[in-house]
Amino acid sequence: MTYGVTQDGFVLKGLDVILAESKARTRAALGQDVDLSPTSPLGKLLEVVAQEDAELWKRMEDLYYAQFVATANGASLDLLGDDAGLARHVGRRAGDVTLTLAGGVPGRTYVVPEATVLITAGPTVRAFATTAPTELTAAAPARTVRVLAVEPGDAEVAAGAVVDVHPDHRAQYLADWPPATLAVTNSAPFTELHPEDDDAYRARLVALPRALWTVDAVRQAALRVPDVIDARVSDPLGGIDVSQAYFGGFDFGGRTFTDERRVGEPYFAEVAVAHRNVRPWNTLEGDAAVAGVRELVEKEVERVRPIGVHINVVEADHIDVSVRAEIVLAPGFDATAVTARIRQRLAADIGRLRLGDDVLYARVMCALADQQGVEDVRRLHLRRCPPAFGRFGFGGVPYQLGIVEAAVGESLAMGPTEMAVFATDPALSRIEVVNR
Structure with a gap:
């Protein structure tokens, strides 16, 4: 068997093979009757050397796969990004914020939605978004929630700096709260820094276009926005990418059915954008302005769009998915x-899926069955939940009020502008445990 760099990649030589080869060479040099048992001094020496060689082989394997974007990690991935001219996004500050309800009506539950935008006091206003929905009642008026900075940056946040909900956000999502009020504060400074993870950075490097003035270039421009997970350009007629087979592909009686788009001739395409629920989709105005995903994507796309091509940026439909099993x-x-x-x-x-990727029944079954202690999975159904508040655009999927449950063995099909997201609300998933 061939080890090392092969046509199929790097084949690792294991400890057992290294030790067997060492013993074979030793017997060839010292004779077949030499004592190489695990308790013999020479056998112990060969085992120690073989272990060192095995670690060296592992290091060579790491160095080989560090040359490729699909397999590199950490600092190696950063070096590949530097070669491609695409740096890793700066980290974001994260911390805990206490939400306190005052004047709440007994028996009513007040919900602070996920991605509620909180702001600091001036003169430099910073925005943070909650990472989970929070329920407050008159009996339990105070809750702690994790928040993440909307804008990347490593500037520290002092204790007590976060003071209020963004006025535009409060007017839109908390308009029915009065006479109840919501107080916001962080009792401890934000010292934790969340850099862009390897998977997200790798996805941007893989999507890096190798040519200009194409659909890939427009998609990559959208992916440069830190909170964008994926983007899909709808260009059915090939108005952006003039290398497609549509041009000059039909010739009836000597007349060309369609030609390349003429420079200056208007053409319209759409970019569906799936984004993390941290930054708001539309810009929040006022003194504490927060740039929205749509405006940032439009600004990036404007730099690369061809002449005469007009791009309409739309929000992808984020479909909450849950299970019953x-x-x-x-x-x-x-x-x-x-x-x-x-x-x-x-x-x-499910977080690894991209726009248009189906939620496969087999993949979900594997996730459930591949857990220590699970002996069997019965009556597994995939569920398509109602759209999360503020996470539904104007795609081709109609608005639904209740949960749509697929049959056993049936996958959930996603449209071209749909992104599957696992529902964070435990009430949407129903996992019953039966002890054997």
Whole structure:
């Protein structure tokens, strides 16, 4: 067998192979009757040397795969990004904020939606977005929620700096609260810094266009915005990418059916953008202005769009996906811990999907069954939930009021402008645990 760099990639030589080859060479040099048992001094020496060689082979494997965007990680991925001229996004500050309800009506639940924009006091106003929905009541008026900075940057945030909800956000999403009020504060400074992770950075490097004035160039311009997960350019007639087969592809009686778009002739295309629920879609005006995703994408696309091509930026439909299943658990395993691991795995797997990717039944089944302690998965149904508040655009999918549940074995099909997102609300998923 060939080891090292091959046509199929790097083939690692394992410890067992290295040790077997070392013993074979030793017997060839010292004779077949030499004592190489695990308890012999020479056998121990060969094992130690083989372990060092095995670690060297692992290091060579890491160096080989560090040359490619698809397999590089960490500093190696940063170096590849520097070569391509695309740097990793600057990290964002994160911390905990306490939300306090005052004057709440007994029996009513006040919901602070996910991605509620909170601001600091002047003179330099900074914006932060909540990472989960928060429920407040008169009986439990105070809750702590995690927030993430809307704008990247490593400037520290002092304790007590976050003081209020953005006025535009309050008027839009908390208009029915009065006479109840909401107070905001952070008791501790924000010291945690979240850089762009390898998966998100790798996706931008893979999508980096290798040519100008194409659909890929427009898509990459949208991906340069930090909060954009994916983008899809709708260009069915080939008005942006003049290399498509549409041009000159039909010839009836000597007349060309369609030609290249003439320079200066208007052409319209759409860019559907899927984004993280941190930065608002539209710009929030006022003294504490927060740039929206749509405006930032329009600004980036404006730099690369061809002459005469007009791009309409639309929000992709973020479809919440959940599951209903029955889990058979082996004795000795905690149901709560296993369920939490399943939710975490589903969020990670579905989070890797891009615009238009279907939620495959087999992938979800693997995520549930591939958990320690799970012996069987029964009656698994995938669910298409109602759109999350503020996460639904004007795509081709009609608005739904209730949960649509697929049959056992059926996957969830996504449209070209739909992005599947695992529902963070535990009430939308129904995972029943049965102890064996």
